[in-house]
Amino acid sequence: MAPDQLSATLAALADPTRRGILAQLALGDATVSDLARPYDMSLAAVSKHLKVLETAGLISRSREAQWRPCHLEAEPLKAVAGWIENYRRFWEGSLDRLESYLQELQKGDPDGTKN
């Protein structure tokens, strides 16, 4: 996945309505009307969000059926997960440091500086 594609995916995900649409599609394919129902939004506004998701490759739309159901595409999400996995050691490392700090507190060292 090219860096630009990753940026497009992350930008598309940076919106709670679009993440809500993906969560709805995780339950199964849905039409624009289905997807608009939980939101106080026009079909045009929902269609605009779908266009962003489709451009980012996060959804595909059938060209066969008249109602063009939307389908969740996992590949860009997998790419984001793969990218973020590089940083896992940082939060796991932080947790190690926190545990070490808590152990020092139990030993009566309030600043955790004895190590």
Add this chain to the structure above:
Amino acid sequence: MAPDQLSATLAALADPTRRGILAQLALGDATVSDLARPYDMSLAAVSKHLKVLETAGLISRSREAQWRPCHLEAEPLKAVAGWIENYRRFWEGSLDRLESYLQELQKGDPDGTKN
């Protein structure tokens, strides 16, 4: 993490320069000048990117030292990883379907429709 915070994090990550800055900070704390070096960018432009990362909580900056070194903060990345984990079954599921399709091909069913 509030939904808006997640959106802010994803928006901050949706830029290759900002992801490059995070990758550099993964190697250790760095100053604005250190971070500007790999890019053909002014310190002002880099500072603007740092402000976006700082607002999203992805970096913190020391207020003590005059050169205010930047530090990678793992917590927002962990939140993104946690959110995306909900979708893991989709790409793992897709792989299952791909494997099933390949098995059908080996059995001589070119469309994989016999299951």
